[in-house]
Amino acid sequence: MERLRQLFKRRDSYEPLEGGSEGPDGEQIPHPKHNTFSWIDYSVFLLLGVAMLWAWNMFLAAAPYFQRRFESNDSLLQNFQSAELSVATVGNLGSMIVLTKLQARASYPKRIIASLAINIVVFTLLAMSTRLFLGVSAGVYFGFLMVVVFSASAATGLCQNGVFAYVSGFGREEYNQSIMAGQGIAGVLPCIAQIVSVLSVPERKPEAGGPQESSKSAFAYFLTATVISAIALVAFVFLLSRHPSQDRIKHTLEADEEEQDPPSTERKSIPLMRLLKKLFWLALAVFLTFAITMMFPVYTQQILSVRDPATAPRLFQPASFIPLGFLFWNIGDLTGRLLPAVPALSLTSRPRVLFIMAVSRVAFIPLYLLCNLQGKGAQIRSDVFYLFVVQLLFGISNGYIGSSCMMGFGEWVDEDEREAAGGFMSLCLVAGLTAGSFLSFLAAG
Template sequence: MPVSFITRTSSTETDPIYTYTSEVEPYNANTDSNMERVRQLWQQEQDYEPIEGGSVEEEQQRQELRESSSFSWAEYSIFLLLGVAMLWAWNMLLAAGPYFQSRFASSDRLLDNFQASELAVSSITNLGSMLVLTNMQARASYPRRIVMSLLINLVAFALLALSTWFALGVSANAYFAFLIFIVFVTSLAAGLCQNGVFAFVSGFGQPRYTQAIMTGQGVAGVLPCIAQILSVLSVAKSPSDEKSPDGSDTSPAVPGTAAFAYFLTATVICASTLLAFFFLVRQHNTKKAVTAHEDLASSVDSIEQRNRKSVPLAVLFRKLRWLAAAVFLTFTVTMMFPIYTQRILSVRQSDTSSRLFQAPSFIPLAFLFWNAGDLLGRLLPAVPSLSLIHRPKLIFVLSIARVGFIPLYHLCNIRGQGAVVKSDLFYLAVVQLLFGITNGYLGSMCMMGAAEWVDPEEREASGGFMGLCLVAGLAFGSLISFFAAKA
C-alpha cells in the first residue's frame, strides 16, 4: 500500500516552514513505471502554506481555527463601514481643498502650504498615537479604542460643519489654526481607530474581514470626491466667477450651504458606524460565550484583556520584515499624490470649456480617479489567482517600483504652466488611476498577509504593528511632500 512521507525544511531564519506531502509506491522492478511516477510528481503544482509554529500539529490546529471561524456578511459589512469611517476624515479634508483655498485666498503663504501642513500634522500625530498604542498591548481594550475614535470624530466633524456658518468672518490665520486643530484631533482618532480595528479584526481569524476594512477605506476615498464635485457643479455660475479685472483666474468659492452638507455627511456616517459597531461587539460577545461555554455578560473587553501577552516589536518585525517594509514604502510614495493633485490643472481649462475642467471641480475629479483606482486595487485581492500573500518579497519589490509614478506627474500641467503630455486622459487614467490601483492592491496584500506569518496568539499584535508601519510610511511621506510643495 502507498506510504506517506512528510518532508520538513529546517531553518534558523524566520521564514515559515513548508510542508509537502506525496504518496510513493514501494519500490518495484519496473524502472519505467517508477520514472514515470517521478516525472508526474515534479510536474504537479506544489502548494505551500506558511506554518507559524513549526510543526504539523500546530498547522492542523491553525487550519481547524480557520474552518471554525464562520463568515458573516453582516460582520463583513460592519468592518467595511469601519474602514469607511477610519479614513473618511482624511479624504474629506483632501477633497475639500477648493473650499479651503477660498478660505485662504487672502494669504498666499497659507494658500501654498496648507495642504502640506495638513499632511504633516495628520501623519505625525497619527504616528505618535500609533507608537504609544502599539506599546500598550497587555491590557488594551481594542473595542473601547474604536468607540473613543468614533466619538472624537463625531465632535470634530460637527464643529467643522458649524464653522461653515458661524466662522465666516474670521481671518485666514485664525481659520488655519482651527483647521490644524481639527486635523490634529481627527488624526488622533484615526490612530485609535487603526490600532483598534486592525487588532480587533485579527481576532476573528477571517482574512476577508481585513479585506473589507481595506475596501471600506477605498470607498471613503471615492465618496467625498463625488460629494465635492456635485456641490460645486450644483451651484450656478455667478459673475464673480469670471476673470478678475487684472486678467487672473479666480476660483469660485464653495457656498456655505454645500460645504455644511458636505461636512455634515461625515458626522452622519460616523454616528451610523458607532451604532453598527455596538451591534458587532454584542454579536462577537455572544459568539465568544457560545464557543467558550462560559458567562461573558460583562463585555468583550474581558475577553480581549484575558491571557494576552505583550509581543515585542522586534519579534514582529523579524517575522513580518518584508511586509512591514513593503507597507511602509507603499504609503511613503503614496503621500506624493495629494501635493501634485492640488497643483495639476486641466489642459482644457479655459472660459469656453466645461465647468468640470475648471479647478474647483477638476481637482476633486483627479482625486476621484486616484481613489477609484485605490478602491479597485483593494478589491483585487478577493480574486485568489491575484493574491500575493505568500510572496512577501515580491510585494516588497513592487512597492519599490511605485517610485516610477512620481516622474509621470511632471509630464502633466503643473500650476497651469503647460504639460509635456497634453492630455487629461493621460493624467487621469494613466497616472492617477494606476497609481491608486497599485496603492490599494499592495496595501491590502500587506495587511491581509500579516496574520498568515505569525502565531495565532500574535495576530492581534501583528495587526497593530502593521498599522504602525503603515502610519510611519504616511508620516515619512508627508515630510518628504514638503519638498514637492516647494517644487
C-alpha cells in the same frame, strides 16, 4: 510532540506557519465554528473601514474650498495641503506609537468606540465652521483647521489600532480585506460628494467668489462625516453584541489553554522587534507604499485641466477638476484593494515580491511633472493621460500592495501574536504616511 513537529517543520522565520488551512501532513483543517465567515460581520468591518479614512479623504477632496479660505495668504495657499498632511500623520503616528506600547491591557473595542465618538464631535465643529465666523482671517482659520485635523488624525489612530487588532482575533483574511476595501470606498465617496456639491451650486461671477459662496454646500459635505461616524458606531455596537470580546479572546487562546489555569483577559505583551523580524518585508513594503503615495495629494491639488478655462465645461474647472483627480486616484485605490480578494491574484505568500512592487512605485512621481502643474503647461497635453494613466494606475498600485500587506501578515505570526501584529502593521502604515507627508513639502515647493 505536535509543537516540536511544527518547530522543525519551519525552515526559517519567514515561512508560512502550519495550522492554517492545511495540517502538517497536508490534510485540510476546517475553520472552527467561531471563525465561520459572516457577511454581516464583513459588512460591519467594511463600514468601519469607511469611517476610518473618511475624514482623511474629506480633507483632501475639500482642497478647492480651503483654497478659497486661504486665498488672501499666498504662503498658506501654497503649503496648507502639506501642512494638513504633516499634522494629520504626526497625530496619527503619535497615537499609534502610544497605543502599540499599551497593548497588554488594551480594550480594542473601547478604542474603536472612543475614536468614532471623537470624530462625531470634530466633524460637527468643522461643519459649523463653514457657516459661522466666515470673516475671520486666513491665519486664524488655518490654526482652527490644524487643531481639527490633529484631533481627527488622533481618532483615526485609535480606530486603526483598534480595528486591525480586533479583526485579527477572528482569524479571517476576508475581514481584513473588507476593512481595506472600506478605506477605498472612503476615498471615492467624498470626492463624488465634493464634485456634486460644487456642480449643484449655481455658477457665479469671479467677483462674487469667496468662502461664503460655497458655505452651504461645504456644510452638507462636512456633515456627512458626522453621519458616517454615527452609523459606524451603531454598527460596531451591534457587532459587539454578536461577538462579545471575552468569548472571542477565549477562543483565540483556546489551543494554548487546554492544560492551563482559566484564561486571563490580560494579553501577553509582544516585543516589536520580534514582530519586525517575522514581518520585515511586509512591514517595509507597506511603509514604502504609503510614503510614496503621500506625493499624490500635493500634485493633485496643483494639476489643472489642459483645456482653456474660459471655454471648458464646469467639470474641468479647478473647483471640480481637482476633486475629479482625487476621484480617479481613489477609484484605482478601491479597485486595487479588491483585487487581493481573488485567490489567483493574491501575493500574501510572496512578501519580497510585494516589497519590489512597492519600490517600483516611485516611477509614478516623474509622471506628475508631465502634467499641467499650476496651469503652467503640460509636456503631455491630455487629461486622459493624467486621469487614467497617472492617477488611476497609481491608485491601483497603492490599493493592491497595501491591501495585500495588511491581509497577509497573519500568515507569518503565531496565533496569539495576531492582534499585536495588526497594531504593528498599522504602525508601519502610519509611519510611511508620516515620512511621505514631510517629503511632500518638496513637491509643494
